[in-house]
Amino acid sequence: MDETPLLSARQVTKEFVSGHRALDSVDLDLRPGEWTAVTGPSGAGKSTLLQLFAALETPTSGRVLYRGRDLADTDVDAYRRRSVGIVFQLHNLLPHLDIRENLEVAMYGTHLGRRARAARIDALIHDVDLVEQQGRKPPQLSGGERQRAAIARALVNDPEVLLADEPTGSLDPAQVQRLVALVERHMADRQMAVLMVTHDRDVAARARRRVVLDHGRLTEPDVPVPVGPQ
Amino acid sequence: MIVDRRRRRGGLSFLRLIFRDLETKKVRTGLTAAAVAISVMAIVTLTVVTDSLQKSAASVLQTGNADFTVAQKGAPDLLNSVVTETQVAQITSTPGVQSAVGVLVTTTRLDASHPVFLEIGVSPNALQTFGVQVLTGRPYGALAPDEIMLGWQAADSLHKHVGDTISFDHSTFRVVGLYSIKQVFGDEASMLPLIPLQAAERKPGTVTLIAVKVTPGTSIEAVRHRIESEHPNLATVRLASEYGRVDRNITFLNAARTGATSIALLIGVIIVMNTMLLSFIERIREFGLLRALGWSRQRLVSLVMGEALGMSILGAAGGVALAFLLTAALAHLSSLQGLLEPQYSASTFLIALYSAVGIGLLAALYPCLRAAFLRPGDALRRE
Numbered sequence: 001m002d003e004t005p006l007l008s009a010r011q012v013t014k015e016f017v018s019g020h021r022a023l024d025s026v027d028l029d030l031r032p033g034e035w036t037a038v039t040g041p042s043g044a045g046k047s048t049l050l051q052l053f054a055a056l057e058t059p060t061s062g063r064v065l066y067r068g069r070d071l072a073d074t075d076v077d078a079y080r081r082r083s084v085g086i087v088f089q090l091h092n093l094l095p096h097l098d099i100r101e102n103l104e105v106a107m108y109g110t111h112l113g114r115r116a117r118a119a120r121i122d123a124l125i126h127d128v129d130l131v132e133q134q135g136r137k138p139p140q141l142s143g144g145e146r147q148r149a150a151i152a153r154a155l156v157n158d159p160e161v162l163l164a165d166e167p168t169g170s171l172d173p174a175q176v177q178r179l180v181a182l183v184e185r186h187m188a189d190r191q192m193a194v195l196m197v198t199h200d201r202d203v204a205a206r207a208r209r210r211v212v213l214d215h216g217r218l219t220e221p222d223v224p225v226p227v228g229p230q
Numbered sequence: 231m232i233v234d235r236r237r238r239r240g241g242l243s244f245l246r247l248i249f250r251d252l253e254t255k256k257v258r259t260g261l262t263a264a265a266v267a268i269s270v271m272a273i274v275t276l277t278v279v280t281d282s283l284q285k286s287a288a289s290v291l292q293t294g295n296a297d298f299t300v301a302q303k304g305a306p307d308l309l310n311s312v313v314t315e316t317q318v319a320q321i322t323s324t325p326g327v328q329s330a331v332g333v334l335v336t337t338t339r340l341d342a343s344h345p346v347f348l349e350i351g352v353s354p355n356a357l358q359t360f361g362v363q364v365l366t367g368r369p370y371g372a373l374a375p376d377e378i379m380l381g382w383q384a385a386d387s388l389h390k391h392v393g394d395t396i397s398f399d400h401s402t403f404r405v406v407g408l409y410s411i412k413q414v415f416g417d418e419a420s421m422l423p424l425i426p427l428q429a430a431e432r433k434p435g436t437v438t439l440i441a442v443k444v445t446p447g448t449s450i451e452a453v454r455h456r457i458e459s460e461h462p463n464l465a466t467v468r469l470a471s472e473y474g475r476v477d478r479n480i481t482f483l484n485a486a487r488t489g490a491t492s493i494a495l496l497i498g499v500i501i502v503m504n505t506m507l508l509s510f511i512e513r514i515r516e517f518g519l520l521r522a523l524g525w526s527r528q529r530l531v532s533l534v535m536g537e538a539l540g541m542s543i544l545g546a547a548g549g550v551a552l553a554f555l556l557t558a559a560l561a562h563l564s565s566l567q568g569l570l571e572p573q574y575s576a577s578t579f580l581i582a583l584y585s586a587v588g589i590g591l592l593a594a595l596y597p598c599l600r601a602a603f604l605r606p607g608d609a610l611r612r613e
Contacts, residue, residue, distance in 0.1 A: 056522055057607040081524020092519045092610070096254035097242070104242040106523045114241055157524075 005029035005065070006193050007053050007161055012062035014048050014216075022048040024216040025062070030161060032191040035183070037198055037207035044213040046197040047089065050163045053195060054086050055079055081109050085154030087164035089197075091146045093138040099149045100125065100134045103156045110157055124152040127182050129175075143170035151179060155186060162186070164196045168203050180206055244529075248536040255509070259541055262505045266545025266586050267552060269498025273491050273585045274553035278572045279560060280487045284480055286415070286571065288470035294331065294411065295361030296441035297450050300457060301476035303465035308477040309335060311438050313464065318440050321457060326448040331356045332437035334427050338398050343387070347398070348419035351427030351437075360411075360441060362421065367392035367407030375426035378403035381417035382410050396420075401430070439476075442466075495589060502593035506538065510597040517601055518609020527602040534598050535591065542590030546582045553582070 007030040014023040022045040030036055030053070038046050051057040052064050055076040064071045066079060080086075093102050103121045112120070125134050128148035138146050147170040154162060162183065168176045180203065186192045198204050212219050242250070252259045287308065291299040300321060302311035318332035334351035352360055354369040362379075370377035380390055385408050390396055394405045403422075410417055428434050444453050454466040465475040474481040510517070520530055557572040 051607050054522065056610065077521075077524055077526045079524075080522060086522060088519075088610070092515070092522075094516060094519070096250065097247075101242045101247075101250075105247065105520070108244065108529065109524060109526065118241060153523075 004031070004067075006032050006067060007195075008065040008068075009049070009052065009059075010063045010065060012049075012052060012059045012064060014045070014052060014057060015060045022216055023052070023059075023213075026213075026216070026218055028211065028218065030193040030195055032160070032193055033187050034209060035187060035194040035196065035207040036209040036211060037196050037204040038211055038213055039198065039204055040213035040219075045216040046213050047165050048216075049213065050086070050165050050195065050197060053161070054084050054163050056086075077109075082157055083159060084161045084163055085157065085159035087147075087150050087154045087162070087167040089165040089169075091138070091150040093146060093149055093153070095138050098135050098137050099130055099141070099152075102138075102149060103153050106153050106156050120156060120158075121152075124156055128152045129178065144172065144175055147171055148175065148179070151182070155182075158186075158190060159192065160190075161193045161195065164194070164198075166197055166199065168198065168200050176200070176203060244532070245536070248533065248540055251533070251537055252540045258505065258509050259544070262502055262509075262541045263544035263548060265501040265505060266498060266542050266589050267548030269494045269501075269589055270546055270549025270582050270586050271552035271556060272494035274550060274578060274582050275556050275560075276487050276490050276494070277581055278553065278557050278574065278578060279570060280483050282557075282570050282572050283483065284473060285470055285573070287477060287480060288467075288473040291439065291467050291473065291476075294333070294413075294416070294441040295443065296331070297444050298442055298454055298466050298468040299476075300330075300440040300442055300461075300464050300466050301438065303463055303475065304478060305476055306478050308473075309337065309438060311476060312433075312436050313438065313440055315435050315437065317461060317464065318437060320461070321440055321442065324453065324457060324460070326444050326453040326456070327442055328445045329359045329443045331360045331441045332424070333360070333439050333441060334424055334431065334433065334436070335438040336427070336431055340388070340398055344384075347384075348415070349427065350416070350419055350421045351424040352421055353424045357409075357421070359443070362409050362411050365408045365410055367405070370406050370421070370423050372423050373425055374406075374423055375430070376401070376403055377406045377423065379407040379409050379421045380405055381419050381421075382408050383414070383417040384420060387418070399430070491585075495585060498585075498589040499592045502538075502541075502589055503596060506534075506593055506597045507600075510534070510600055514604070514609045514612050517604055518606040518612070521604060521606040522610060530601045530604075531598045534601050535594050538590040538594035539587065542586040543583075545589070546586035549586065550579060550582045 009026050009028045012023055012026045013021065015021045026049065038049065040046055048057065052059055055071050058072065066074055066083065071079065094105065097105065100121060103124065104117065107117050125131055128151055130145060130148055130152065133141060133145055138149070141149065147167065151167055154164065168179060171179060183194060187194060196203070196207065204210055291308070300313065301308060302313060305311040313332065315332060318330055321327060322330040331352065336349045337346050338349060339345050340347045354372050357369055365382055370379055378396065380388070385391065388396065390405050392405055392407060395402050396405060409421060428436065444450050450468070454468070457464065457466055467473055467476055474484065517530060554574070561570045561572055
């Protein structure tokens with residue numbers, strides 16, 4: 001496995017206008033092909049950490065590095081479009097577009113032709129088992145179906161990093177297994193790094209690295225754990 | 231099956247996404263397009279009405295087969311123009327002038343169907359030069375105060391024939407002939423001998439305008455320039471757009487149109503901007519999400535602008551339809567009958583389109599700025 005970090009947080013602190021300090025001097029590396037699980041109580045700063053890595057927020061102090069370069073000096077639009085895939089806690093699908101269109105919208109600005117886009121969408125919709133539902137709009141879907149659609153959208157541009165905020169919360173155990181297998185396949189095929197916020201112990205157990213955030217601080221050392229069946 | 235069909239059509243293009251957004255938010259789209267339509271209606275109606283009134287007024291100048299017309303410069307109203315017969319004689323002898331016919335023009339009200347009936351005073355020996363063709367009967371006598379000729383269209387609408395009488399302005403006239411001057415406004419008018427009409431109007435020795443024809447091969451512009459140089463109190467008019475030079479009412483009318491059009495445009499921009507801003511606030515999470523998915527500022531601004539353009543085009547179509555109905559209704563008002571004959575041309579539709587697009591783009595500017603500088607993290611935190 002490549003040990004050069006793909007994404008790094010260096011002494012990252014995030015304070016909001018209200019004065020609330022969501023993250024406090026966090027150091028964390030995400031390496032290609034590596035799965036990192038983040039756990040911790042509500043309000044610990046897990047989602048904020050994801051948003052900083054997704055370039056949706058900027059740190060109050062410290063730096064977020066992508067391939068050694070500060071995200072502040074990067075074309076963040078291209079970075080969000082090509083390098084990261086985000087699964088939001090609330091799915092955040094566009095309600096007036098069907099599943100297929102939600103994926104298409106995420107592919108605007110990529111240099112793929114129509115056929116290639118259609119083929120990639122077909123494959124992902126098949127992978128998340130939404131072939132029958134692909135013409136439906138989010139309000140017509142169950143929570144689990146919306147969750148799977150959000151995962152497909154996050155993977156549609158073949159990202160280098162998957163940032164997922166509770167992606168299995170609405171899924172049944174069989175669907176969780178299928179999702180984990182899909183993510184692991186992307187990791188294996190494309191050396192995709194994964195940072196997943198989860199409260200699911202079984203899912204967290206599949207990660208090579210597990211870190212705990214509490215009151216904005218990483219309270220467990222950033223130490224890899226052995227990969228294997230639990 | 232549905233998906234297969236869509237895939238064959240090429241998926242969700244950016245343009246189709248814009249249409250989808252407009253289609254999904256029917257009420258917002260409808261209300262915004264209605265606001266644009268009302269502004270466009272006001273602008274188009276004002277334009278059509280003022281153009282029509284201007285054309286009707288200018289057609290007085292275009293009566294006859296002159297190359298251009300001479301009248302008093304800056305007169306408040308063409309009918310108040312005063313040109314002396316001495317000036318007519320001087321212009322007649324200007325080099326390059328083939329003929330110059332002095333014409334006295336006045337109006338009267340015949341009945342509800344003919345609220346503005348034109349009386350044109352021309353000497354009978356100048357009728358042919360002026361371009362008048364007597365169709366039936368004969369020309370009036372030079373000094374006959376009770377003789378009149380009717381344009382063939384006027385005779386038709388008044389049901390008058392040669393030998394009949396017609397009364398107005400406390401006088402009764404005998405119709406001695408019907409004429410054609412091959413111009414609608416002139417053919418709907420009447421002609422009387424110049425001297426008796428000057429006496430009746432208490433304007434002896436003066437005319438309203440001079441119809442000038444230049445010698446073939448002579449530059450019309452050069453002759454116009456010469457006449458204006460030699461007669462500083464006179465102005466020459468060749469095109470309807472120059473009519474304001476001899477009728478300040480038209481200048482005021484155009485100024486009023488410009489002012490009213492600007493106000494309509496401004497009101498349209500404010501209403502549409504308000505609607506779009508409310509819509510922007512309502513969709514702030516959606517825009518934040520699109521930025522989070524890697525949409526550039528330019529693409530997001532294009533989406534907002536594209537939607538504004540779509541609503542503008544809808545508004546333009548609605549505005550033209552409303553303007554068509556409104557001008558048709560105005561044309562039936564008794565005070566405007568005979569004066570307002572709305573005509574729609576390609577320029578009318580272009581004005582509608584430009585106005586609507588102008589309103590849409592101006593109104594979208596501020597929401598576009600907000601969209602461009604939206605921070606996705608902040609937007610996604612909005613409830």
